[in-house]
Amino acid sequence: MFYRSGSESQKNEADKRKVRFCHEGGDFMTMLAVFREWHNQQEKSKTYWCSQNSINNKVLRGIRETVNEILNVLKKEQGKVMPFQLKTPKDVDEKLQEMLFKIFRQNICHYLGHDKAGYLVVQKDQIVQIFPASSLKTLGLQPDWIVIERVLKTSRDFATNITPVKDSWLQKALADNLLNFDLNAIQSQRVEQAVFCAVGEKSFSNFVGIRYSELRKLENTMRQAFDGSFVTIEASKEYGEITAFATDKDSETVKAMINERLNLLKGSMKGETKEFYLSPLNKGVKVVVGAGMDIVDVLMPNEYKTVVVNVTDSSVSEKDIREYFEKFGDVVNAYKFKNSKDKTKWGKITYQRKEDAESSVQSTKDKSVNAVPDIGYQPTKEIFSLCTMRAKIEWCRRPTFAFIRFTDSSTCSKGMQGIDFHRDTSARIRKSKGNASEIHVTNLGNNTTEDELRNAFLNTLSLESGAIESIAVRKKNVKTNESELQSLKQTIESKLNEYVIEGTYYLDLKPPRDNHVTFLAFVSFSIPEEGMAAYAGIHDNFKINYETVSMTVEFKTSVVVRKNLFPMHEETLSNLSETLDKNLDVKYRTKTLKNGNVLVELQCESRDNAMKAKTVVEKVIEGKRYDTEQPGELEKLFTQGGKRLFERVKNETNTIIHTDARDFSIIIHGPTEAQEKAAEMLTKYLRDLSSSISQQ
Known part of the structure; x- marks a missing residue:
């Protein structure tokens, strides 16, 4: 009867116009209220009135025609002449509602006490919700008892054409055996507020979880524990309030489960650090x-x-x-x-x-x-001390195909039999359109040449060299947009997640140019063992868009060399790079960071060799740790006098000295002779200092 159309604002206006017609007696009484007002309009104004109130004029005219037809039948068949007359709502509305109750009494429903719980269809033990377009929904009414015309099944079960039921009608129907059910048993299924508590922001966040996932889990656990009885939990972040609703018999258990959960969270908060x-x-x-x-x-x-x-x-x-x-x-x-x-x-x-x-x-x-x-x-986002595994992933982007033209159609027919191309997959062959002497060959390798194809066909079919007139090898033209690239990335990530913990790798899919033959991606693994599992599962065992994916792996580790140390060791490290490449097959390169420190990167296909190379590099730059036999002696160097001594020693011995007051450590960097001379100077200073203290 009511309609909504146009923009969102126009639909909202239509909803507002509906409110004045909504009747507390339900949907049928609402429709009667509309018909009454429409009936009182002048005939020539009825269409305009409907348009102004978002009401379907055709439906109302259909109702009037139906009533007139009923009156004509009564006149012809029963000889009863009855006028088309609408009595005042005061005289008939309640009688009509009671009549509707008696007609649809087998569809009586009881409100379960909460919006999410909805209504229980008593005779069918079915849960339904009030249909959003119902007048009761518009008025915000939720009567304890209703009768419905039918159930509309969509994503949920909705009750339509609803009529509220008075308690006196229900009691009389039960007494007259017009209805037969246990009233107390039905009412016991109604839920009431079982828990209400206010919690702090942190407790609230932990209680509901991400996107309220923990709250839903707790709800499901409760429902399973109560054999499907309705339980719901509401949480207001604005006020930090948690409210639970359950049946009377389950309320104490619900209260205990929520208190247990909150106490557990409070305990975990005590463990904050x-x-x-x-x-x-x-x-x-x-x-x-x-x-x-x-x-x-x-x-x-x-x-x-x-x-x-x-x-x-x-x-x-x-x-x-x-x-x-x-x-x-x-x-x-x-x-x-x-x-x-x-x-x-x-x-x-x-x-x-x-x-x-x-x-x-x-x-x-x-x-x-x-x-x-x-x-x-930390100089960058990465932790340089880790040995990470890096892999290159490739698969065909522009498949290779060929056109082969034979000297005659009979030879072309032989060519359709196929060839032995000595590849993992067989070439696919079909006749070209419009030329009986030409075939179209697909499913070829990226590096397939005209000579390879010519020899394959000649040898397999035992043909003369002149039987093939021409061969044209081409690459398919492919355009890759951003959405396709994201889809490909998701496909690779989905496969990687079968072998690697999500979040422990970083995938970089390179956007291809139009002329690029292959797709190229790089993935770094923080856990090398998982990276090797991914390599074993993906390399030559996985296809994207029917193209086989290949992986090549390398291990990468690195050492940060302080900016003041690198010039001292640069020549030694440069000479060392040739030894590492020759003996361990480790690639060596350096990169200057923003803070001036130098990053020595080591790459190798073997993790063990990469770690051996790292150990060698660390040995070169580690320096000599200075120590004394007497405990507590080193602390005497971490004074103002000690700082001046370090500067003098560095200048006289051409060494670099790093100190750390947290553990009183001293590291001397430089040639072996210079390290020993610096250590002697420090020892002499401590000896003279002890002698001076003894004399005093």
């Missing part, structure tokens, strides 16, 4: 402090649980950022920077486990929302 650098320079080793200032973990310079979040897209909300990083693991703390000068830096997130923090860094690399380790000395 904070990281502190040991050095006042905010670099190097960090300690993880828990409740009561207990040290619960120690993080070495290349380890981290906290990441700094960078956001280049200003439209991303704080909620989206938190939910995005929670998918990598359990987050114990999320802190948003306030009044930061660098607007791209959002804040810090601390994970329960180091592995989860590393996963967030690897998985978000080069994305608009990304994470970098919160490590003071």
Whole structure:
């Protein structure tokens, strides 16, 4: 009867016009109210009135014609003349509602106490929802008892043409045996509020989980425990409120399960930690402090649980950022920077486990929302001390095909028999259109040549050399758009995820140019063993768009050389590169970082050889650790006098001395003779210092 059309705003206007017709007596009474007002309009104004109120004029005219037909039948068949007359709502509405109840009483439904629970169709034990277009929905009414004309099945079961039922009608129908069911049993299925509690922001976030996933899991667990009885949990983030609804018999159990969950979360919050650098320079080793200032973990310079979040897209909300990083693991703390000068830096997130923090860094690399380790000395986003595996992935992008023209059609027919091309897959052959002496050959290798094809056909079919007039080898023209590239990347990632933990690798699919014959992708694995499993499962065993995928692997490790040390060891390392290439097949190259330090990169197809090469390079640059026999002696060098001594020793011996006040370590770099001379000077200083103290 009502219609909605046009733009969204026009549909909203139509909904507003409907409100004044909606009747508390349900959908049939609403339709009667519309018909009454339409009937009172002048005949020539009826169409315009319908248009102004978003009402279907044709439906109303059809109703009038039906009524007139009924009146004519009564007149002809029964001899009863009845006028077309509408009585006032006060006289007939309640009687009509009761009549509708008696007609549809077998479809009586009971409200289960919550919007999500809906109504129970008593005779069918079926759950239905009020249809969105119902007048009761528009008025916001939810009567305890209703009768319905029918059930509309879509994504859910909806009750249509609804009429509210008064308790007195129901009681009378039960007493007169017009209805037969256990009223108490039906009413016991109604849910009531079982739990209401307010929690803090952190507890609320942990309770509901990412996109309310934990809340839904808890709901499903409860329903299974109660043999399908309806249970629902509502959570308001704005007010930090959690409300649960259940039947009376299940309410205590629901309350206990929610309290248990909240207590568990409170216990986990007591385990929250904070990281502190040991050095006042905010670099190097960090300690993880828990409740009561207990040290619960120690993080070495290349380890981290906290990441700094960078956001280049200003439209991303704080909620989206938190939910995005929670998918990598359990987050114990999320802190948003306030009044930061660098607007791209959002804040810090601390994970329960180091592995989860590393996963967030690897998985978000080069994305608009990304994470970098919160490590003071870190020169780039990557951890250079790791030995990573890198693989090149290739597959055909522009398939090779050929046209072969024979001297006559009979020889061409022989050519259709196929050839022995000594390849993994057979070539596909079909006749060319419009030329009986020519065939079209596909499924050829990328490097197939005209001579290979000619020899294959001549040898297989025992033909004379002049039997083939011409051969033309071509590459298929292919255009690759951005959406296709993303689809290909998802295909590779899906295959990699069969062998590798998601988030422990980084895939880079290169956008091809139109003339590129193959697709090219590179993938880096943080866990080499998983990378080798992926290689075994994918190389020559996987196809994309019917093209076989190949992989070649190499292992990569690196050593960071401080900028003041590299000139000292540059010649030695350069000579060493030839030895590594010859003996271990390791490729050596250097790269200067933004902070001036030099990155020595080592690449090899063997992980063992890559690690051996790394050990050799570290041996070259490690320097000599200075130590004393007497405990506590080294601490005397970490004074103002000691600093002046270090400068004098470096100048006189042409060495480089690195000190670390956290563990009182001293490393001397330089030629062996210079190292020994520097060590003697330090020893003499300590001996003279001890002698002076003794004399005093």
